[in-house]
Amino acid sequence: MPTSSARFPRAVLFDLDGTLLDSAPDMLAAANAMRAARGEAPMALAALRPHVSKGARAMVAAAFPQADAAERESWIPEFLAHYQRELGRHGAPFPGIDAMLERLEAAGSAWGIVTNKPEYLARALLPLLGWEARCAVLIGGDTLGVRKPDPLPLRVAAERLGVAPAQCVYVGDDERDIVAARAAGMPSLVALWGYRLAEDDPIAWQADAxxxxxxxxxxxxxWPAGRGE
Structure with missing residues (x-):
């Protein structure tokens, strides 16, 4: 039973893909458009899904394991262009996300997004989800010149929210999310509903929850308690 002293964090920062948003179906459409252009049969969602939180390079590698690394690297802009066309057409917030965000807002907690997705793509998603007026800060993978697991994006996001990192919780589904939060001095929470490879061990990441x-x-x-409260 929750104690009377339990309270929501002053602010919460979220990863996007695999944490707030089940974007794997959009990513699959992009990957399969590339495969079709090369005469390849469509790949299954289950084959791509575990790689989504690892980024575009990991997804292109999963879609074209036979191609060499240099060739796949040259295909990243093509993948992102296909993904931009599919943006928000197939994916949706994970079940329960909307209710959770409403509960945070009702409690007076600010929330924002720190993602390794390019900022222009993340920002384009906000109006499609009805979040453009609700998300208090958005930091993309190219916003600052560094990305997670570097802690700078989390620190800058907390600064823009007007809270100390210790008073903000970061929620993500990948190890680099937890590494970044720890380095930023921010409590962290693993979203176990997200995307993981079979060999990933969330317990070993040593998040706060x-x-x-x-x-x-x-x-x-x-929620993990903010440090120093």
Missing amino acids: MIDSPARLCEAAA
Whole structure:
């Protein structure tokens, strides 16, 4: 039972793909457009899904494992162009995300997004999701010249929210999310509903908390306490 002292964080920062948004279907459409152009049969969602949080390079590698690394690297702009055309057409927030965001807002918590996705793509998604007036800060992978696991994007996002990193919680589904949060001095939470490879071990990441459902984050007691509170 939640204690009377449990409270929501002053601010929460989220990873995007695999944490707030189930974007794998959009990514699959992009990958399969590339495969079709090369005479390849469509790949299954299950084959791409575990790679989504690892970024465009990992997804292109999963779609074209037979191609050499240099060739795949040259295809990244093509993948991003296809993805931009598919943006928001197939994916959706994970079940329970909308209710969780509403609960945070009702509690007076600010929230924002720190993602390694290029900022122009992340920003284009906000109006499609109805989040453009609700998301208080957005930092993309190219916003600052460094990306997670570097802690700078998290620190800058907290600064723009007007809170100390210790009073903000970062939620993500990949190890680099937790590494970045720890280096930023920010409590962290693993979104176990997100995208992971079979060999990933979230326990070894040593986050402050692990949660298996966005619905649980509607409860103040599920959140790690801000440090120094």
